[in-house]
Amino acid sequence: MREKTLSMEELVSLAKRRGFIFQASEIYGGISGFWDLGPYGVELANNIKQSWWKYFVYSNFNVVGLDTTIIQHSKLWKASGHVDTFVDPMVDCKSCKHRFRADHVAGINSANLAKLDKALKNKSCPNCGKVGTFTSPHHFNMMFKTYVGPIEDGANQTYLRPETAGGIFAQYELVRETTRKKLPFGIAQIGKAFRNEITPGDFIFRLREFIQMELEAFVHPKEADKWYKFWKEYCMNWLLDIGLKKEHLRLHDHRPEERAHYAAASTDIQYRYPFGFKELYGIANRTDYDLSVHQKESGKDLSYFDEETKEQFIPYIIEPSVGVERLLMALLLDGYDEEEVKGEKRIVMRFTKQLAPVKVAVLPLSKKPELSTLARNVFKKISGEYNVEYDETQSIGRRYRRQDEIGTPYCVTIDFESLEDKAVTVRERDSMKQERIKIEELKQHLLKELNH
Ligand code: GAP
Numbered sequence: 001m002r003e004k005t006l007s008m009e010e011l012v013s014l015a016k017r018r019g020f021i022f023q024a025s026e027i028y029g030g031i032s033g034f035w036d037l038g039p040y041g042v043e044l045a046n047n048i049k050q051s052w053w054k055y056f057v058y059s060n061f062n063v064v065g066l067d068t069t070i071i072q073h074s075k076l077w078k079a080s081g082h083v084d085t086f087v088d089p090m091v092d093c094k095s096c097k098h099r100f101r102a103d104h105v106a107g108i109n110s111a112n113l114a115k116l117d118k119a120l121k122n123k124s125c126p127n128c129g130k131v132g133t134f135t136s137p138h139h140f141n142m143m144f145k146t147y148v149g150p151i152e153d154g155a156n157q158t159y160l161r162p163e164t165a166g167g168i169f170a171q172y173e174l175v176r177e178t179t180r181k182k183l184p185f186g187i188a189q190i191g192k193a194f195r196n197e198i199t200p201g202d203f204i205f206r207l208r209e210f211i212q213m214e215l216e217a218f219v220h221p222k223e224a225d226k227w228y229k230f231w232k233e234y235c236m237n238w239l240l241d242i243g244l245k246k247e248h249l250r251l252h253d254h255r256p257e258e259r260a261h262y263a264a265a266s267t268d269i270q271y272r273y274p275f276g277f278k279e280l281y282g283i284a285n286r287t288d289y290d291l292s293v294h295q296k297e298s299g300k301d302l303s304y305f306d307e308e309t310k311e312q313f314i315p316y317i318i319e320p321s322v323g324v325e326r327l328l329m330a331l332l333l334d335g336y337d338e339e340e341v342k343g344e345k346r347i348v349m350r351f352t353k354q355l356a357p358v359k360v361a362v363l364p365l366s367k368k369p370e371l372s373t374l375a376r377n378v379f380k381k382i383s384g385e386y387n388v389e390y391d392e393t394q395s396i397g398r399r400y401r402r403q404d405e406i407g408t409p410y411c412v413t414i415d416f417e418s419l420e421d422k423a424v425t426v427r428e429r430d431s432m433k434q435e436r437i438k439i440e441e442l443k444q445h446l447l448k449e450l451n452h
Helices: 008-017 039-058 072-081 103-105 111-118 165-179 221-241 289-298 322-333 369-382 394-406 416-421 439-450
Strands: 021-023 035-037 063-065 087-092 099-101 138-141 145-147 157-158 183-194 211-218 249-252 265-273 276-287 303-305 309-312 316-323 336-343 343-349 360-364 386-388 412-415 423-428 434-438
Touching: 008 021, 008 322, 021 145, 035 039, 039 063, 039 183, 039 211, 039 322, 063 072, 063 221, 072 157, 072 165, 072 289, 087 103, 087 111, 087 423, 099 103, 103 111, 157 249, 165 183, 165 289, 165 316, 211 221, 211 322, 221 249, 221 265, 221 276, 265 322, 276 289, 276 322, 289 316, 316 322, 322 336, 343 394, 360 369, 360 394, 360 423, 369 386, 369 416, 369 439, 394 412, 412 439, 423 439, 434 439
Parallel strands: 063 183, 360 386, 360 412
Antiparallel strands: 021 035, 087 099, 087 138, 145 157, 183 211, 211 316, 249 265, 265 276, 276 316, 303 309, 336 343, 412 423, 423 434
16 A cells, blocks of 8 residues: 655645644634644544543553643742743844744754854845844743733733643642552643744644643652653553554654753654654653742642651652644544545545544435434434444445545445345445444444444
């Protein structure tokens, strides 16, 4: 089978045409860095989140979940270092007034302003093409500011969280106490994060509002390296499990200048997007940085007492963190396939059954009332446990093609014979094999196949 690689234009168009991703506020011309999940996008995202939760929370006896608020006390972001250091280097073109990420234009992976300034001297503006028109680069804080309550002054100012992790650190002690966990243990959270990116783009790769799935693993400092290695491998295995291709993934260990302000070591699992290998999943050893700064700022003791060794210390944190949209984009790219069937092109999204947005489509061969009635009864019998779609418009061939394009693993066709033999045809997406199944046995049959 020939592997077909989608270009960015093809991906954006397919994602819209098939109801995965729409530009936010599209009727008003869109808003840069914000994208909505369409009917199949939201199903895919929910299945990604569910799979992550099963793999990272339910499969580990020492990981628990948490859901903290998007808006936290401003002191939290001051303590975490985000107010002072969550910045990207920004540069303006004096000629056309456009703003850019200085490191992107300079083509160097560094936040050092002097280095960037030097590199920008002979670079041309990506917008107007002029050379030597850049201002000196300066830092831009990416947190969205907001006010709590009716008075818009500095005392009431806080931020939309730039990562979900902050809320986890603030509740670490309460979670530990209430669940009576001993080290090593983890706290997992899925939720929205917001970053006022200077140059959002590459479709849903760099967004201003996105969903993070983060695990904060609290460990003994001496075991930090061991758990860092463990979670790196664990994340990679999950990505392979949900259907990403091994050859499209690679590890990139960060040099010191690439690391976030809190990390002693960090690695990206990169995915091969149409614009090259770029970060998909970040794994960091955050050391005792977070609990130490929150202990200092809040005045609350966040140290851990090990009953066995009688040691008292601040735990280290190992953090695997991934964005749902970046992953969804990689899954659309890797799922996409084209093949020729009887001289015609067939497009198939080869999602795993677990991730497929629609699990089963119920398709009566014609709109005749007797077939519609039977088909609706079939829908009722099998629906409720997973996403089932009912579709009686257009020719059966076109409906199969539509389901193939959104990656539906099973199509159930109700034909005139079904009225006599009380059976339906079940077509499997990849092999296109068709099987006659008794309606009475259909629910069990599909459940077995979907869990296979
Ligand atoms: N708590 C650690 C943290 O936030 P990060 O590397 O800045 O680390 C983690 O972000 C993950 O979140 C990234 O690997 C990426 O998948 C996702 N992510 C970060 N910024 C994003 C953005 N602007 N748009 C979409 N996803 C983003």
